Amino acid sequence: MSLSLPYALAVWRRNAVMYKRTWKWNILPNFFEPVLYLFSIGIGVGAYISEIGGTSYIAFLAPGLVCVAAMNGASFEVTYNIYVRLVFEKTYDAMLTTPIEPDDVLAGEVLWAVTRAGIYGGCFFIVLTLFGLAPLPSSLWVILLIPLTGLLFAAIGMVFSLRIPNIDMFSFYFTLFLTPLFLFSDVFFPLKERLAAPWLWVAEALPLLHPVRLARASFNGEFSAIVLWDLAYTLGMSALLLLWARRGVRDRLTQ
Amino acid sequence: MSKLASSAAPVVEAREISKKFADRFAVDHLDLEIPRHVCFGLLGPNGAGKTTTLRMIYGVTRATSGTIRVFGVDIGQHVREVRSRLGVTLQQNVLIEALSPKENLLVFGRYHLLREPELSRRAEELIDFLELRSHAHVPVRQLSGGFQRRLAVALSLVNGPELLILDEPTTGLDPAVRLALWSRIRELRAAGTTVLITTHYMDEAQRLCDKVAIISAGKVIAAGTPAELITSRLAPETVELDCMPGEEATLLDGIAPDRRLRFGRRLMLYLGDATHLIEQIRRHDEGDRRSIIVRPTNLEDVYLSLTGTSLEANP
Numbered sequence: 001m002s003l004s005l006p007y008a009l010a011v012w013r014r015n016a017v018m019y020k021r022t023w024k025w026n027i028l029p030n031f032f033e034p035v036l037y038l039f040s041i042g043i044g045v046g047a048y049i050s051e052i053g054g055t056s057y058i059a060f061l062a063p064g065l066v067c068v069a070a071m072n073g074a075s076f077e078v079t080y081n082i083y084v085r086l087v088f089e090k091t092y093d094a095m096l097t098t099p100i101e102p103d104d105v106l107a108g109e110v111l112w113a114v115t116r117a118g119i120y121g122g123c124f125f126i127v128l129t130l131f132g133l134a135p136l137p138s139s140l141w142v143i144l145l146i147p148l149t150g151l152l153f154a155a156i157g158m159v160f161s162l163r164i165p166n167i168d169m170f171s172f173y174f175t176l177f178l179t180p181l182f183l184f185s186d187v188f189f190p191l192k193e194r195l196a197a198p199w200l201w202v203a204e205a206l207p208l209l210h211p212v213r214l215a216r217a218s219f220n221g222e223f224s225a226i227v228l229w230d231l232a233y234t235l236g237m238s239a240l241l242l243l244w245a246r247r248g249v250r251d252r253l254t255q
Numbered sequence: 256m257s258k259l260a261s262s263a264a265p266v267v268e269a270r271e272i273s274k275k276f277a278d279r280f281a282v283d284h285l286d287l288e289i290p291r292h293v294c295f296g297l298l299g300p301n302g303a304g305k306t307t308t309l310r311m312i313y314g315v316t317r318a319t320s321g322t323i324r325v326f327g328v329d330i331g332q333h334v335r336e337v338r339s340r341l342g343v344t345l346q347q348n349v350l351i352e353a354l355s356p357k358e359n360l361l362v363f364g365r366y367h368l369l370r371e372p373e374l375s376r377r378a379e380e381l382i383d384f385l386e387l388r389s390h391a392h393v394p395v396r397q398l399s400g401g402f403q404r405r406l407a408v409a410l411s412l413v414n415g416p417e418l419l420i421l422d423e424p425t426t427g428l429d430p431a432v433r434l435a436l437w438s439r440i441r442e443l444r445a446a447g448t449t450v451l452i453t454t455h456y457m458d459e460a461q462r463l464c465d466k467v468a469i470i471s472a473g474k475v476i477a478a479g480t481p482a483e484l485i486t487s488r489l490a491p492e493t494v495e496l497d498c499m500p501g502e503e504a505t506l507l508d509g510i511a512p513d514r515r516l517r518f519g520r521r522l523m524l525y526l527g528d529a530t531h532l533i534e535q536i537r538r539h540d541e542g543d544r545r546s547i548i549v550r551p552t553n554l555e556d557v558y559l560s561l562t563g564t565s566l567e568a569n570p
Contacts, residue, residue, distance in 0.1 A: 010365045021353055094349035096315045098366040099335040254315055
């Protein structure tokens with residue numbers, strides 16, 4: 001293990017300096033996406049739905065979309081941005097001429113992706129509270145959940161980004177992986193009311209489902225034993241994938 | 256942390272190092288010793304293993320076998336310690352294009368955990384040292400190639416390195432920028448920095464380097480001071496001329512140069528004294544005189560005589 005927090009923070013800091021320059025352009029599309037979903041589907045489609053899971057449709061959408069915002073914030077960072085730094089800008093080759101080691105690079109980048117997840121998820125959560133869609137104080141648990149969701153999707157994206165042959169593969173990642181997750185993870189409808197039992201088991205493998213269930217439990221203030229499974233999945237999967245990414249970073253940077 | 260055995264120990268000491276990629280040796284049992292306070296040139300054709308050797312010296316690539324000591328300590332055991340005391344300018348500039356030179360220096364200085372006010376002081380010093388002042392606050396993407404290269408060198412100096420590694424620092428630069436960089440490198444060396452440089456320009460190596468090693472196919476094939484290499488390997492005078500291979504025997508009739516190299520029509524001949532040869536060629540050409548260059552033998556001649564003149568030799 002050769003992880004050093006000060007060096008990891010130096011990697012994080014590099015991204016933060018860059019982000020301060022460009023956040024106005026980056027934040028708007030990512031931030032508005034869940035807001036648009038919330039109001040178009042929540043109000044538009046919601047008008048035809050009198051009640052779902054004991055609430056209005058827009059209130060049903062709210063917790064899931066917090067996780068989607070966090071997922072998107074982390075995912076953009078660890079896909080296109082990481083790949084550009086790795087392959088085109090050679091940022092890490094330069095970092096590795098200093099005392100920074102591959103583990104620091106991974107930790108700094110993941111921490112940065114979690115930070116962006118926090119920015120997007122956090123902004124969206126503020127919007128929800130302003131519109132009275134986040135019941136206080138129980139929904140405040142998502143403040144902890146947002147970085148966990150970011151961590152999970154940072155880990156998934158990292159593993160993917162380190163192993164693809166070219167940048168075009170990311171369109172698969174977004175359209176064939178993140179979009180189905182978005183549509184089939186309890187965000188828009190409760191899976192257990194619409195899927196047959198065998199499919200429900202399959203759905204348990206989907207990474208977004210677990211943060212969404214945790215967010216919903218927090219918004220409803222109803223915590224059952226399944227919360228433990230969702231937490232275990234989120235943390236365990238993140239840890240496993242980070243170990244895998246760690247090998248990938250070392251292989252890519254030290255060959 | 257281990258300390259240096261003595262200040263006289265070599266800065267870099269590589270013993271029998273090899274690096275194997277799949278089934279090919281990029282570096283093949285290479286020995287290298289770089290003494291303190293010299294400018295050391297690592298020369299060789301593309302693909303000879305120069306960059307891989309550098310990467311093993313600063314510890315980013317692990318040697319398949321052999322040992323490397325930098326500042327007297329094993330690089331494998333003390334990567335962070337060693338890298339905190341050296342600086343590397345990579346072949347490709349790694350700059351943040353949206354940021355200014357000053358901001359790039361601050362970001363890079365933080366990789367070495369430099370803190371304010373030291374960080375800013377160091378950045379300002381390097382802006383002056385590499386003459387970046389006029390554009391210190393302009394985004395890097397608007398700067399010329401020469402400016403960007405100087406900034407890349409400045410970044411590698413941010414921690415005040417004892418060993419500066421420069422991988423082809425002047426490739427693609429105009430003559431004025433090359434001269435300016437050479438003069439900075441000399442100043443650094445005079446101030447006690449050890450410099451390790453790779454280059455394809457033999458005039459650069461000859462002017463700048465106290466010692467050079469020529470590597471080919473991952474091995475050192477010659478090493479020494481440029482003057483030693485020239486006098487020990489080739490005769491002091493070089494004659495260059497165009498002649499067809501069929502003409503060669505007639506032109507050289509009765510004269511045996513120490514060595515000859517041919518590149519297509521171009522023939523280079525190395526001899527102790529060229530006078531006799533030139534008279535003979537002039538007699539042969541009569542009125543229709545061909546152009547002949549007579550010059551002192553240089554490092555490029557040695558390099559070409561060692562690495563070969565065929566482009567196929569080093570794919």
